Amino acid sequence: MLPYTYLLLIAIPFIGAALTPLVGHFFPRAKGWFAVACAALSAVVVVSIIPDVWNGYTPGYTYLWNDAIGLNLTFYIDALGLLLALIATIIGLLVVIYSVKYMETDEKKYNLSRYYSLVLLFIGAMVCLVLTDNLLVLYFFWEIVGLCSYALIGYYYDDPKAAKAGMKAFVTTRVGDAFLLIGIIVLYWQTKSFNIQEIILAVETGSISVSSFALPGACFILGAIGKSAQIPLHVWLPDAMEAPSPISALIHAATMVNAGIYLILRVMPIFIDVQYWLLAIGIIGGVTMLITAIQALVEIDLKRLLAYSTISQLAYLMLAASFGVTYGLFSSSFHLLVHGTFKALLFLCAGAIIHSVGSRSMMDMGGLKNKMRYTFWMTMFGAFALAGIFPFGGFWSKDLIFASALKTSHYLFFIVAAFTALLTLLYTLRMIYLVFYRKRDDEVEAHDPSIIMLVPLFILGIGALTLGFFEHTLLHFFTNSNMHVEVVEGLEYFISVGASITIMVIGFLIFRYYVHNRDKLIALSKSGITSSLYSAASNGFYFDRFYLWLIGGLLATGRTVYHKFDIGATDRFCYETVAGGTIKLGQKFRHAQTGDLNYNMVGIVIGAILVTILIFLPSIIDFLMGGV
């Protein structure tokens, strides 16, 4: 470990983020490289922690940030957190490098300082999020990464779609966040602690009853599905594709969206004994992966397709997590790493393609294979990894998930995962076909990007190809750092390997049929039952429409209530009933003041009688009582 690691962890990205606008102001051309330097430095710092953790040492550190309410910056670094931190910093570094060239053209219209500043802020927040042990601090950074995501989705702020998408992303995830906050607070009131390790210890020693954890457990799941875009809170991620492509690669594929999974894995020891907790995660994962894979099948926007694919793959992580600490934790983490790598690669490639073609619709692409050679090959690497083709990373990680499912007897989940793998293969191949192979009547102008953009692609491509072979290294890393991880030796399970291979074969067969009979299929999709399925899938299974209906109804109700209550009841009550009533009473009283002197004299007589009655009241009462 480097000296002052903890300080550097926080300081480098955040100070970098703060300084970027200044650098951008004084040296406009250097700000990109300044950001690269900052990202690289943080990567170095994170990498420097690896040896310690590898050797089984768990670095910890506490800074009393806001002691009064337990908001203390506590670091607890184990393999899981470090893995996420590594992904964040290294992919972050690659993305920043990529951006230097990619974002160049935006310089005139938008201030790039904002971009780099936010990216650095994001990297720093992500690192802190995964390394901290304090749930409240976790929530703090959880929100900051959401904030960066919001700001970067809406980076092209004068595009109404982007502005809307940013807001949608933040508000939707905020629903999850609110529940996460409830969970954290309820957990706090029940355990009097925000520290995950303390709570785990308390749960393990049995000093706290798990039965009361149902509410926080459910809240944590809701928090996770918001951030990781699982059903029913997944609607923000496809829209988030309005962000610049590097941001999609970094935030919406490789890092932030993994935070939800990370949270589930992190708190799993706390809630593992809560009834149905794991099952709920598994069901959410299973449903999500199926639905979004189908949506990916019919999507024609390249980035949205990748977004659906991301949701679907994240659902794998959820599903894997539901296999418990022993089997699920590692398989989930492993796929997380692999998926982060290849999906970032795919997004960067897509970015290069879109940059070059000038459109995001795959209908505007086609026949790009020869025009963008390097990009094509890198996309193929990513796509094979996504589709789980041997020997790319995805094959190994998915295989591990299948095997874990079988080992833990989750057969239904196994079938769902396998079927989704088939769908995955199909939409991947469709994508490749539409973008690179499909023949077009007209020519599309396209060319490979510059070397600065290609370098990150190559690095990630190599990762997608080779990461699968590092399964055991990673396992060693996990077991060394006290993570209670066991793992199935994937290849020992012939069923799972067989399944993987069968899927590959069937997938290719179906795809062959698709390529040859594409027109027929398109016609089929417009008729009969399939058409309604098709339109449902292409409309995102009406989730968006439902939410819009909900919000619209709410606003309409709000308006009604405003008119009925604020204007109607309160104002009318105050002005008409109370004030008007009093004045009416006054008008009545007014008649008593006749202005006639004779009446006034009668008033005097009445007054005299009243006074006499009151004065003699005791005597009268005495008299009456005496009479009785």
Add this chain to the structure above:
Amino acid sequence: MTPIIPLIILIVGAFVIYPCSEALRRVKKEYLVGIIAALFFTVALWSTLVIAVDVWAGTESTYCLAGATAFRITLRADPLAIFLGIIAISMGLIVSIYSINYMKEDTRLDKYYSLLILLVTGIVGIGLSGDIFNLYVFFELMCISSYVLVAFRRENWEPIEAGFKYIVMSATGSCIALFAISIIFAQTGTLDFALLAGEISNISNQTPLLAAVCFLIVGFGVKAAIVPLHTWLPDAHAAAPSGISAMLSGIVIQSGFFAMIRILLIFSGTSLTQNFGFTLAIFGLITMTVGNIMALVQTDLKRMLAYSSVTQMGYILVGIGLAFEFGEIARAGLEGGLFHILTHAFMKGLAFLCAGAIIYRVGTRDIREMKGIGRTMPLTALAFAIAGLSLAGVPPLSGFMSKWLIYKVGLDIGGWGLFFTGMAVFNSILSLGYYLPAINTFFFAKETSGLAKKAKEVPLSMLMAICILAAITIILGIAPMFGLRIVDPAVEFMLGLMGGA
């Protein structure tokens, strides 16, 4: 210094006004006669203060005009008299300053000022009288001066109608009060305050005396504008010249009430069934509520203020009535009641003077015609706002301070007392209901009405009077101890009489 000195000064003043006025008329500066009146008031105030220092120190001074022990005419300077005297003379002083410009266009100023001085003389005399009949005489002096002053602009319809109503009702009241005095005289054979208490406790049959109490309350109640005896008040207050309205509202109706409690005090120390405190408090509640509700619907500024006076009398009645009923425990009621007489004199005086100033410039009494007057007459309107908020009991103005003491008395008593407090608090919201719209109209109305546009700030003497009263209203709110310093000896004195059976 003997207590007759202020009276002599004032009476001399009333007569000196004539030659002075004659002399000034020759140089066409008749209106300056107000300065002479103010001078006399100043001297009288000074002499009262000189007496006050002695009285507060504990030496009551008595001046015997004539008579033997059983029936004598005495002037006795006790803290209560000093209290009333100081308020009355200062109000007279301020009103005479105000009237210098306000009455500039009127004729017969010699009569106006001498009547004003006589009015004040009557009030001072009410305080100083050592026996009931003397008190009655001074009371009538005050009444008669005020009859003439109300109907001073006798060419117009309104003063005549109001004046006539005022005379008839007030004279009837006086007669009833006098009837009560005659009963007391018949039963006890004396009218001297010092002797009465002893005589009363010797009397076995109390029914005539209780009847006398009834007639006292009704008789002086007409003057004190207790509902339902108040009907003369809105007419008279609205019809009188504003300076006189200020006097009427500020001190004359309180003097009626003062005369009543002065006599009732004798009974409070005796074994007589003391139900009258409760009666007063009940009438207080009715009075304040009716006054407020009536004021709510007025569009005539002065009439609104007049009804507000009815309300404020209600507060005083509640405070002092409860004090009569409960004695020492309800001390705050006496403090509050007397303090409210003090603060009300100044704040209602201020309100009427401002109203007079505005009417003087605008030429109408309709509030709706005064839109935006705050822009053309900022100081006057601001002073009116201070008076209005103070009357509505908004701190930190003096009205809140005195009302707070009246709220307090109900709490000190507990039980039923809480009801009185609750009603009093509720009424302070009601009173905001007419002051606030009025202030709003003055300042915040978007368009300035045609009449208000032509208005400008009033002449110096009026402004001076207004500013003095506004300052007093604020100062008594921030530092009520200045006021309570005058009130406190009077409270002690009254408590002494109540407990001294």
Add this chain to the structure above:
Amino acid sequence: MTEYLNAYTLLVLILILIGLYCLISKRNMIKMIIGIEILSKGVTLNFIATGYGGIAQALVIVVIVIDVVIVAIALSLIVNAYTHHGVINLKKLKRLRG
């Protein structure tokens, strides 16, 4: 009760009631003044009836003087009302109300 009901007291009460009746029922301004006078005289009689001799007489004289002044002022008002506005009936004087 009987001890109070001597002739004087009765007369006093009758006078006062007549005065009040007059004030309540009569519409003529002059009659109102007469009503006050009757009322006042009833009260005056009560003073005399006390039997305190000289003192009472002194008081009564003062009261009568005061009465005279009040009546004088009231009458002057009536004169003004009549000369300026031609009104002597209360019913027609009724403008201020509410």
Add this chain to the structure above:
Amino acid sequence: MASIIILLICIPFISALLIFIGGRRTERDLGLGAFIASILTVPLLLPLIAYVQSNESYAFTLIESSRYLPFTVGFMVDSLSLILLIAISVLSTLSVLYSLKYVKALHDINSYYSGLLIFMGGMIGVVLASDMILFYLFWEMVLVASWALVTYWGETVESYRIGLKYFFFTHVGAILILVGILWVYSLTGSTSMHGLTYGSNATFSILKTIAIFFVIGFGIKMAIFPFHSWLPDAHTVAQLPITIMLAAIMLSTGAYGLMRFLFNVLPDGVGQSLIPFTLILAVITQFYGAIMALVEKDIKRILGYSSVSQMGYMFFGICSCVGLGAGGSIFHVINHGMAKALLFMVIGAVALAAGTRNIDQLGGLAKKMPLTALACIIGAFSIAGAPPFAGFQSEWMMIGSGFGIENATTLIKILSILSVCAAVFTTGYALWLVKRVFFGPSKSSGERKEVKDPSFCLMFPMLILSVATILVGIYPNLFMPLVKISAELLGLPI
């Protein structure tokens, strides 16, 4: 120490008088005078902060209650009042600074500034008073001053009617408070706000009734549903600096009063007994304000309803009677004050530049007013309770406090969950506001060419508040020790 407190109270009033007298001077001179007067109070706080951190509280009596004075003129400063004081002096100073440029060409500018200073002085008095009647005096002074400011210099024709409404609503609240004070006095025989001892006749049901009076009385000032309807109106109609004072500080004095009276004046356990009732009101307020903010079109009204919602949070925190909630509410006084002041300043600048406050006619201003947009985002996120901005630090404490209530019934649990869910709506309207005003295509560009960031006088307060919002967000220890002591003083340790 006593002299400092007296100075703190006197400076605004005396300078108000001086400014009023100096009516003939130029606008600039008057504004500068007001600015100097208000900023003078800021350094005066420093010794108080130092003192309170080491000694908890300082109380002194200027004039004892006596026969000549029916209450004690005494002042007390402890950490709770200190937090309010900081908010009051700093934010008032900033709004005076903002006024310098914003309220040009107003009539009677001298009265405006002196009214503003009296408003400020009244609030300082409210938080320093140690006697209930004195508290009430200052309380009403605040009301009168703010009413005059709202109505006299109102931006629209409506101000006449709305001024009345504002005054009546809040005055009725004040009267209820007064009734409560009087009742407490009748039970204890003392008007002091500290160390009261209740006699045996103070049964729990009586105390509970008094507590209801206080809750409703202060609830009206805090614009708690269903007494909220004065707030959006008053906020909309007032001149912007006045709106800032109203929204950012005056509402918080309501929270201050509620805390003082519920926890210091009334004995322990009274506040707890009102729990489902108060929490229901709080949750309704949170949602109601947020939904109305979504519905509204006028950007000032949006923020007005946002204040309603935020006050719902504070009300929730206080009424949960849990240390975390009380602490959060105390802290939120600062954080909400900063964020809301910031947002109103932004809105003011936007309205000034774009010439409209209708959100449908705004849009795409980020390009032309980048700094303002940044400030708006910071303010909006702070209101939405998103880290790293200050709002987060206090908001989670308040909304989470419901879960800390002991022996919670299902209803309370549901209310607690709902109060957290309200945060989603808060985010919704805050972000939607930002989006509609600053993002998307520019709508009003055709008519107005010179839309740009405002001048220094308007920008400077925004910058200060933005920086402070971030600073407090990442370094809450700036206030947390004070907040912690305050919560302990209220008998609700965090």
